[in-house]
Amino acid sequence: MKYDVVVVGGRIGGSIASLYASKDDADVLMIEKRQEIGTPVQCAEGTTQSIFKILDMKPDKRYINAEIDGATIHAPDGRAIDLAEVSCENFLDGTGYKGYILDRKVFDKHLAIQAAKAGAEIMMKTTVKDLIRKDGRVCGVVAEHLGETMEIKADVVIAADGVESNMARQAGLTNPNKPGNIGSCAQYELFGLDIDPHQLNFYFGREIAPGGYLWMFPKGEDTVNVGLGVRSTKKTAYQYLNQFISRFKGTTPVELNIGGVPLSGPIDKTYTDGLLVVGDAAGHVDPVTGGGIHIAAFCGKTAGQVAAEAVKKENTSESVLKRYDEIWREKFGKNLEISLKYRNAADKLTDKDMNALAEFLEKNKIENLSKISAIKFLGKHPHLLMLIRDLL
Amino acid sequence: MEYQRYNCGNCGACVAVCPQQILKLNENQVTKDPGCDECGNCTIVCPLGAFTWKVGHEV
Incomplete structure (x- = not known):
């Protein structure tokens, strides 16, 4: 098998990279290890309006559970601050208080379908085991599907393989993260909690979420994503979550999500000969908020476009792929750097x-x-x- | 470290912090190759507590 571009991972970064590489006439294969795109959810599902500008898409009710117009912060002593009353122009990516709570299961699949419409092929339940390298450059992947191992050649591999970041590690672009840089997260989609359906709520404090915070994001009329991220704790994120929600009598979860979020900022180099790294795998996450949907969207789009251009030029070496790194750093590099400083101070x-x-x-x-x-x-x-x- | 399959939510947080790179996230489980150096990173980041110290270990 041979493709122009092989994308490893079918969530936001992967689907969007596949979509934009396909749009620019590249022959694309996207590989997803799970059985279904979008599951399990590993996300609080909140994002900014900017993502739809990045994707040249109009927001659609099918994958938007709630529209957000404000946020309240709860201090450890219980004091609640409505952010509308204090200066917060930069909140939610400069779009003030406006944002969305997505239905990631629907949204991710929608993006994959857009990629497929643009011509991308998708393989499900397929795990990428290794990169294929020849003369020091990446030129494909070894994948396993239902016990069958196959070699898939590619001019460019786009690694959107999530927090594990296996591809980038194999390519020597990153090392295993320190545990203190990973937000350990647990979240319930909770039924029966009566909160403002357009407000985000954040709770801080060592008893609630040490090294992180707890969020409550409304998911429409019936449910709320109540989740938290903690760092370097003896108790698990799940234990902290259960401790917090025990205060809400008459509620019950309908879903449990867990995950690890990289909070170390972006990796130093997100490209090498024949390889680009996108999304959580590249540390494309704000180290303060743990949010990264809009960053992964921008980086996925840019990676897809740069990969397709490199294929057209018949030069997929780092001298061409470097452009990807330059473009995303120009847009987000400074912000992520400042955010990491803030995180270190907030710690x-x-x-x-x-x-x-x-x-x-x-x-x-x-x-x-x-x-x-x-x-x-x-x-x-x-x-x-x-x-x-x-x-x- | 001891890995409890039934406590695992397949999120990959442990894979991200394993210095020996012996943990692999497959479609529906984490597999552990030999070579664990008992550093305990996986116990720190696992949201569900699927990794525990071996009996007798003092934290």
Whole structure:
């Protein structure tokens, strides 16, 4: 078997890469190890409006469970801050408070179908075991389907194989991650919880989600994604989740999702001769929020386009594929770098610090926020001043 | 490390942090090749606690 482009992984990054490579006339095969595109869900399903601009698509009710117009943050002491009342222009990727809760099972499959419509072939229940390399360059994959091993040649392999990042590791582009850089996540889709159907809720605190946070994202009238990510804890994410939802009497889960999110920022190099790396596999995730749908979408699109162009030029060496790395870094590189700095600073925040910050925000709504009030506040909290100094 | 198949949700978090690269996520299970150095990374990141220290290990 031989294709222009083989895409490993059929979620957001993989399907979108397949779609755009196919649109640009490449002969594409997408390989998915699971039996069904979009399952199991490993995502809180919240995203920004920008993803539809990136994909030149109109949002469709079939895969949008809820429209979001605001968010509330809950400090460890229970203080709730409505973000509409404080400055947050950059929240949700510069689109203010507007965003969507997707139905990833439907959305991912929709994207795969778009790729197929553009000409991509898809293999299900097929696990990629190895990269094929010749003279130091990647030129295909070894895959296994129902016990049968096959070699599939390709001019470009796009690795969208998720947090495990096997392909990038085999190509020598990354090493195993440190456990402190992986958000260990568990989530219920919970029935019977009565919250504002257009608001996100975030809970912080060492008792709730150490090293991370808990989210509640409304999924329409009936259910809410209640999930959390934790880091370096003795108890499991699942135990923290059960502990939190025990407060909600009369609710019951209809789905349990788990996953690991890479929070270390992007890998240093996302290309080599014959290979591009996309999405979680490349660390295309915001280290503060753990969100990455819009980043994976942009990177998947760019990878597909650059791969197809390289095939047309009959040059799939790194000198051409490098363009992919340049384009996505220009768009997201700086933001991800800053976000990693913020994450490192936030890691040092104690519950007391977070409560103090929440109290400050509550007292100083955006119109009242002044330099003097900020200086007074920091004078009272030298620990926070140190953290801010680290960020500058 | 001990791996409990029935506690595994096949998410791949353990694969991402295994320094020996002996864990593999297949379609519906994690497989573990020989060569574990008992570093415990997998126990830290597994959301469901599918990895545990061997009996007798002191954390």
